[in-house]
Amino acid sequence: MGKPANNTGLRRLINAMRFSWLGLCAAARHEAAFRQELAASVAIVPLAFWLGQSGIERALLIAVWLLVLIAELLNSAVEAVVDRFGGEHHELSGRAKDIGSAAVLIALINAAVVWALVLLG
Numbered sequence: 548m549g550k551p552a553n554n555t556g557l558r559r560l561i562n563a564m565r566f567s568w569l570g571l572c573a574a575a576r577h578e579a580a581f582r583q584e585l586a587a588s589v590a591i592v593p594l595a596f597w598l599g600q601s602g603i604e605r606a607l608l609i610a611v612w613l614l615v616l617i618a619e620l621l622n623s624a625v626e627a628v629v630d631r632f633g634g635e636h637h638e639l640s641g642r643a644k645d646i647g648s649a650a651v652l653i654a655l656i657n658a659a660v661v662w663a664l665v666l667l668g
Contacts, residue, residue, distance in 0.1 A: 570620070578623045580651075584616055604665050611658040618654035622647035 554562060574581045591612050599605030625647040629640045 574620055574623055578619070581616070581619050581623060584619055588612065588616070598666055608662060608665060611661045615651070615654040615658050618651045622651050
């Protein structure tokens with residue numbers, strides 16, 4: 548499958564942004580964990596602005612939370628692909644889903660540790 552001939556420059560950027568937006572909408576519509584983390588963002592991002600004492604602290608508090616959202620999006624993508632290509636249980640499918648879930652867990656632990664260090668340190 549080749550690339551469309553007119554998919555260069557500004558057109559490519561516009562298409563990429565549209566597909567990214569569609570992906571975010573799909574995750575919000577179909578993934579409960581992503582919706583929960585988005586809802587938590589409504590509190591976490593303003594708290595980061597309020598509790599961070601410098602621009603660097605605020606950026607760090609927000610950045611580690613964005614990593615949680617990124618990990619959740621990637622985990623959801625892995626799960627969608629695994630579910631698409633096999634309804635039956637397969638050891639590798641289960642492993643892929645577990646590894647994606649572990650990535651989200653590590654991102655959440657990372658966020659908690661960074662928040663604790665920034666706020667208590």
